[in-house]
Amino acid sequence: MLDIAEELHRWFTEGRDLAVATVVAVEGSAPRPPGAALAVDRAGEVIGSVSGGCVEGAVHALCRQALEDGRTVRERFGHEGGGNGNDAEGDDGDPLAVGLTCGGVLDVLVVPVRAGDPHREVYEAAAALAAADRPTALARVVAGPAARYGGRALLLHPDGRHTGGLGGPPALDRTVAAGARAFLDAGRTGTLEAGERGARCGAPLTVLVETSLPPPRMIVFGAVDFAAALVRAGKLLGHHVTVCDARPVFTTRARFPEADEIVVDWPHRYLDRTRVDARTALCVLTHDPKFDVPLLCRALRLPLAYVGAMGSRRTHEDRLRRLREAGLTEGELSRLRSPIGLDLGARTPEETAVSIAAELVAVRRGGTGVPLTGTELLIHHEAAVRMG
Template sequence: MLDIAEELNRWCEQGRDFAVATVVATNGSAPRQPGAALAVSADGTAIGSVSGGCVEGAVYELCQQSLQSGEAALERFGYSDDDAFSTGLTCGGGIDILVTPVRTGGSPVDSVNRETLAAALAAVVVGEAAAVARIIQGPMQLMGRALHLRCDGSYAGTLGSHPELDRAAAGEARALLDAGRTATVEIGADSSHCGRPIVLLVESSVPPPRMIIFGAIDFASALAQVGKFLNCHVTVCDARPVFATAQRFPTADEIVVDWPHRYLDSQKLDGRAVLCVLTHDAKFDVPLLQRALKLPAAYIGAMGSRRTHLDRLDRLHEVGVTELELARLRSPIGLDLGAHTPEETALSIAAEIVADRRGGSGIPLTGAHTTIHHGDTPSAVGHIDSAA
């Protein structure tokens, strides 16, 4: 749901009723992952997607029914062997969809749920970290109930009548928000106070990951464009003011004129940050990488020939960088695509970043026996059992 937060927030501000269908569990080669959503407003407008087209029509009808009844619904869609054009996933996977009505003028519980979701959407739109926990398995009267975890650790909304359930859910949501992950979690019967476990979908939204590009060269301009395409907050840093200009890097979010290592010292990075060192000049590279390899960044890559790489390793050894730290360095940077131009090189770097993030092998899918969408194993609780 948070992947379409901007549009849903606009609907909330306009006071529009809508229903939102969210992927809550997957199995096999499902086209979308948990958290992907399609929403339908009372006037029939639809935004988002839950399947890339396979079951959108059926989910659209479910949203309309939920808007009319005011009740949440859980539906399962899988591959149709008899007729690939019937309602089903032709990719061979399966998805469970939770449909939640978000209406004005309903019961007090409906009003609280709408206020909770509206506050979470508003926070996401302005770039705040936020998580939403919703019940996807449990007593029918609790289905779709939402809790909003704020960036400061406090929470709003309620999942039921017992505060211990909210506290347990907030704790689970906090762990997933810290990791920037969306996942299903189970609250035990003791904490749920419903006599049985409750399963939640926790959606997390965090600010875009940082991509810091060191070295204001032509390759950096192409990489900045690709970084924005990957939804990163892109910074270009170079000590030379004549090269580090907004005119040369129009797609970058910020341009910094400073020595790379000094700028890096001033930054607080999380485990999603991407650092691309394109300077291939020892006086910049060595002090920068000496610091970078001690940070919790997700990806650290450095440009240069293999000879430059070997010289760089010797220099880093001399300043005390350990073998364990050097093992994190992607150098020469990028995958072997045979790239020549700045744009092709940027693509090879981006491909390595994505493969590293998702656990991909980087080999062609043709003839391979690897999964197409990494993480295509069933979610933590597999398919969701129908609510009683």
Template sequence: MLNIADTLYAWCREARPFALATVVQVSGSAPLPPGSALAVDADGQVVGSISGGCVEGAVYDLCQQVLQDDGPPARARFGYSDDDAFAVGLTCGGEIDVLVQRVEPADVPHLTAALDEAVRGRPAAVAQIVDGPAEFLGRTLTLGDGSVYDGTLGSENEDRAVVAQARALLRAGRTAVIDIGGAPDTCPAKLSVLVHTHAAPPRMLIFGAVDFAAALSQAGSFLGYRVTVCDARPVFATAARFPYADEVVVDWPHRYLAATEVDARTALCVLTHDAKFDIPVLALALSLPVGYVGAMGSRRTHEDRDQRLREAGVTTAQLARLNSSIGLDLGAHTPEETAISITAEIIAHSHRATGLPLSHATGPIHRSGPASPAPAKAARTAA
């Protein structure tokens, strides 16, 4: 639901009831992941998507019905129909389970607060019961800055169990279904809870205030990264040269990296191909738990850099994390093409994908499960 937080927050502020349809389970090749939502207000206004268009009409009708009847939450499954080409279903061949519920903003002030946090770009999580006894379906609990939560899922034991896992998911920026309960002495009801998260944007750190960095900062911003461009040369590291960067820092790359905050979602791109900048920052980066490390340069530059990093004490296992030369083999020449090559590799790396053309691959197009950093380089070539 947090993918449409801005509209839902506006409706909550206006005390406007709405029906919320949420993807709670996906199997096979489905277009959108769990947590994707569509909402309909009493005037018939609709926002969001749960299937990219395949079953939106049927879900819209369900939302209208829930709103008019003021009925309990309902689950529905949509899949591909081989028998009837005109049946409502997913043409992609997968299946999705959808929970549709009526939301009265006055009854869930904690949800309004969480939507407000998400709209402001602050971390927030909403835990929503999506499977279990009928009287529990649709209940929500919200988590703010990691230390404060509100709402209830059923009992204090259930709330605590969910909050602990929701905090971990929020730190990782993951939306996922968790199962709790089933223990008679603590949480007797067995529940499936979908934890929606809105984490702080992942970071893209670009070292080297060059033309390629300007294009990459624009591409990174488009993908939702909080982009930092860092260079030790003040004449090049200026905000005017990098209008799409969230910040431009004048500092030695390794010194800045040592003092800034990174995590498993951070993408780190070294574009200087100058040993006095590259070696210190890469030696440090490869020892940190960042999601992606890439470095620009020719084959010869890579060989020289590899040797220098080994001499600096970087291990073979650490060097295996380095994507050099940076980017996928797209035949890129211009800074803009190179930025696409680099971001394509970052996307593939984050989802543990091959980077191969889909026409040359087999299996589902849409992978299930959360994106997470790949442990090592997948099949890839240089930019």
């Protein structure tokens, strides 16, 4: 539900009762990953999506029912004709006549969040933190003897403390909080297994941990014509985008109106003083040794998500020679993606930006970059992990 935190926060601020439907498990090809959410208020207004349209109508009806009867339910929707009628207790029922055209299966947890519900305060706090771009993790029991947990949630705050709880013994909350902290450190949403009495003791439970982090950074070095298109592509992918160049005449707000930050500085000096992490993407478009070499000497020794550099193959070979002379190892050089982007035959700045953005997605999601036509490759790569 944290993927719709901004809208949820507004609804909570307005005092609305609502029900939240969250994708908690996916099998095969499905349009939305675990953590994707849809919410419905008393008037029937909808925000978010759990399937891109395939089962939204059925989930909307489940949310309206949950608002009336106050029950937390779990439903399965699949290619053979929809849900299995499972509620939070795991009872089997007849399949629904609603399914996914993509052939996958997804499980949806529907939780009413009404005035007076014991878990509402936790949901409100989670939405407020995520809407403010604060590091947040929310954990809920989604499988096992889940009925007794009734939508309860554990919230991990940016300072590491947790509030709320799953309704079991304190050992369960401590175990789940530790797992949630690991998921938050990795920036991932997924499930972990825990015993009902904590660790591996007691009845087995499956807990969904949703995480929300500030947008990942993209730093575009080089205020060239290709950079403006790449800024737009980076924003489309959800990055906080910075443009940096040492030449003030080119590095202006007028040329890059969609960038979050415009910095006039030598690239390597800016990299030395700015905050980067394992989700940061660096795109070096300067293809000038006096900028590239000192910048890449630093960048390739940092734990960054992506480092790409523009230039012809001749420029790339000359760049590698200079970087070797500067002392970089072959292992460090292997992290450099150059020439930058995937082979799309791109020529224009916009096409080149698509090529670079496609490579960024492939690196992030573990894709191959090859056409899906004629292959049996996964369409949606599973980013979530399991923890024991």
